[in-house]
Amino acid sequence: MVDKLDGRRIAVLATDGFxxxxxxxxxxxxxxxxxxxxxxxxxxxxxxxxxxxxxxxxVDVDKSLDHVKADDYDALILPGGVQNPDxxxxxxxxxxxxxxxxxxxxxISAVCHGPWTLIEAGGVKGRRMTSWPSLRTxxxxxxxxxxxxxxxxxxxxxxxxxxxxxxxxxxxTVEILSAARKQAAE
Numbered sequence: 001m002v003d004k005l006d007g008r009r010i011a012v013l014a015t016d017g018f019x020x021x022x023x024x025x026x027x028x029x030x031x032x033x034x035x036x037x038x039x040x041x042x043x044x045x046x047x048x049x050x051x052x053x054x055x056x057x058x059v060d061v062d063k064s065l066d067h068v069k070a071d072d073y074d075a076l077i078l079p080g081g082v083q084n085p086d087x088x089x090x091x092x093x094x095x096x097x098x099x100x101x102x103x104x105x106x107x108i109s110a111v112c113h114g115p116w117t118l119i120e121a122g123g124v125k126g127r128r129m130t131s132w133p134s135l136r137t138x139x140x141x142x143x144x145x146x147x148x149x150x151x152x153x154x155x156x157x158x159x160x161x162x163x164x165x166x167x168x169x170x171x172x173t174v175e176i177l178s179a180a181r182k183q184a185a186e
Contacts, residue, residue, distance in 0.1 A: 002176040003034025010037045011073040013094060013117070017083020020049035020056035021163045022111050026077050029170035035177070038062035038073075042091055046099055050081055057156025065093045070100030080132060089120040098123065107180055109158040109173045111165070113140060118157075128152055129159040156180075 010030050014023055023039075030037050041047050041061040045087050049056035070076070076098065078085065088094040098121035110118055112132045120122050125143030130152045139146045151160045151168040158176055160169035 003032075003044045004174060005030060005033040008035045008074045008177055009072060010035045010075050010077060010177070011040045011068065011070075011097075012037060012077040012079065013040050013088065013097060014047060014059075014079050014084055014093075015042045015087050016048040017081050017087065018047065018049050018059075018079045018122035019084070019112060019163060020051050020080035021166060022081065022114070023049065023059065023077075026079070026109065026111075026173060028169050029174060030077075030177075032037060033174050033178070037077075040068055040097070042087070042094065050083070065091075065097055068097070069104035070097060070106070073101075073106070074180070075107040075109070075173075076101045077173070078108065078110035078114035078117055080110075080114045081157060082113055085113045085116040088117045104140075105156055107156045107173075107176050109160065109169065110178075111160045111169055112162055115144075115159060123157070126148045127157055129155040129157060130161050131159060132161060 027037050039062045044064045045062055046058040051186045083166045095166055098117050102121050102123035115131045130149050136146045150165045151172045158173050
């Protein structure tokens with residue numbers, strides 16, 4: 001039996017301060033469906049996860065931004081945590097990487113504070129989306145239509161609010177990526 005995402009390459013862009021489950025649960029769910037998932041970061045080595053405000057586990061980085069391009073991947077995952085996207089959105093290479101996915105119309109899944117980086121990459125204007133509630137004003141000011149829903153899909157953009165939404169977020173991400181795979185095969 002062929003898994004839904006066999007042959008799909010997915011980038012997860014994260015750095016120190018990511019919310020542990022917002023990285024590990026999508027990775028686990030996507031890999032379970034056959035996707036090749038790579039953790040991309042600002043630097044090689046390991047990055048520090050957090051469980052809210054407490055240190056979590058370290059996660060191995062597969063590749064640094066210096067060694068990848070958006071063309072190498074079919075989709076992008078942007079986990080939250082506060083420190084993670086706050087660091088990414090001020091890094092020119094990270095913003096350019098995300099912007100390349102936006103420009104190409106590739107699927108992007110962002111959860112919690114993850115949309116901060118999308119704002120910098122010009123990926124939210126005119127989009128219906130959700131996030132952690134504290135990003136509402138930031139997203140609205142950047143031209144998004146913010147809603148308080150578990151998971152929101154607007155074109156290639158999939159967003160969710162918080163760790164409690166991860167089951168729906170992962171399910172919807174797999175669904176959208178599977179549909180994109182079928183379209184590409186036609």
